[in-house]
Each structure stands twice: as structure tokens, then as C-alpha cells.
Amino acid sequence: MSHFVKAVVSTPGHQRIARTPFGARVVIHATAAETNGAFGMWETFTPPGQGPAPHTHTRETEVFRVVKGVYRFRCGGEEFDAPPGTVVTLPPFVEHSWKNISDEDGQMFAVVSPGGCERLFIDIEATGADTPEKVAVIEARLGIINEAT
Template sequence: MSDFRNAVTSMPARERLAKAPHGAKVVIHATAAETNGAFGMWETFTPPGKGPAPHTHTRETEVFRVIRGIYHFQCGDEEFDAPPGAVVVLPPHVRHSWRNIGDEPGQMFAIVTPGGFEQLFMEIEASGADAPDEIALIEARLGIINDETLAINR
């Protein structure tokens, strides 16, 4: 595992804002570039009924902690609901998805290891990508296999 030697900080009112493929606001706290590849860290603020399409990471493990709301997760053949306080670890190479099933906006804190996937949110925000084929190009470069993308490209 790579190490890094400088503190990484994310201060209130100076957060880096980004956007998830499903339109949710994302706040980036740490990037692979800042942690010498060790991890990326962010928070996602998910409107009711929203979440990513089923997808598979080919590089990283994701860790989520539910802060607000109730999220429904699918990981391979497993399905479960995660209330505030729940921690969910999703392995690489296993198809998964999640969505906010509550009536209020949800919030999750996330870490990915190794880092790099957080770049997706930053690139969507910077490029203004909102069409599935635009997002698919970014995902493919980052090793993400998205079910919606597969359907579009068939």
C-alpha cells in the first residue's frame, strides 16, 4: 500500500463539490492524488429514490457509512436495507447498486481503496457530462462497468 506524508484536509465552506452520475451532490474530501493512491474519500447527498445504476468496479473496494436516510443495497445476490449508522463494504468485481429509499435526502460517507474512483465525480462536474454515453466514457476509463452503459452500447 502506498503511503503519503502530508495531512489531507477538507474544511467547511471550502469543500470541493462534484456530481454523481445519478445527479446527486458529492463533496470530495480526499483524492488518490493527495494520498499517493491509497484511498479516495467523499460524501454523497442523495435525493429520495435516487442512486447509481447497477455497476461493477474492476479496481477498488468501496466502504459506505450511512449518515442520514435509509439506503437499499444490492451486492451480487444479496439485498438489504442500511439505516443511519450502518457500514457497508462492497467488494471489487461484484455487481452492486444502492438507492435512497427514504422520503428525505440521504447522506453517506464513502471511502474507496485504492483511490482513483472519486475522479469520476470530479470529471462529471468539470466536464458537465450528463448524457449516459458521456458518463460511460469516464466510467470506462476508470474501470467501471455500468449496466446502463452496456445496454446503450449494444
């Protein structure tokens, strides 16, 4: 089990802002580097009709809590809608995707364990990766298989 010894604090107005492969804003709250690999944590703000392409994580379990909007999740052969208050846990090694199907911007809080894939958002922002091919290079380094590339 990973241990970390210092509080990780994300204060309003001082958060780290990044972006998803599809351009949505992400607020990073904790990284694997800060938690000794235990977890990563962020919020994603998703415009209507947007979401990631089908992809598979080879390292981490993802947990999402829908805060605002309604999201349609696909996990393996299953599809379901998630209104506010819904918590969805997605296993590693199973293809999944999600999309904001409401008419308003959506918001989800996410935690991954072990941490690490939150680097995707940070690295997209830092490098300006603006094509599926550039994003795919980052995803591959993080053990994320994107079915669209």
C-alpha cells in the same frame, strides 16, 4: 503499500463539490492524487428514490457509512436495507447498486481503496457530462463497468 506525507484537510466551506452520474451532490474530501493512491474519500447527498445504476468496480473496494436516510443496497444476489449508522463494504468485481429509499435526502460517507474512482465525480462536474454515454466514457477510463450503458 502507498504512503503519503502530507495531511489532507477538507474544511467546511472550502470543500470540492462535484456530482454523481445521477446528478446528486458529492463533497470530495480526499483524492488518490493527494494520498498517493491509498484511498479516496467523499460524501454523497442523495435525493429520495435516487442512486446509481448497477455497476461493477474492477479496481477498488468501497466502504459506505449511512449518515442520514435509509438506503437499499444490492450486491451480487443479495439485497438489504441500511439505516443510519450502518457500514457497508462492497467488494470489487461484484455488481452492486444502492438507492435512497427514505422520504428525506440521504447522506453517506464513502471511502475507496485504492483511491481513484472519486475522479468520476470530479470529471463529471468538470466536463459537464450530462448523458449516460458521456458518463460511460469516464467510467470506462476508471475501470467501472456500468450495466445500464
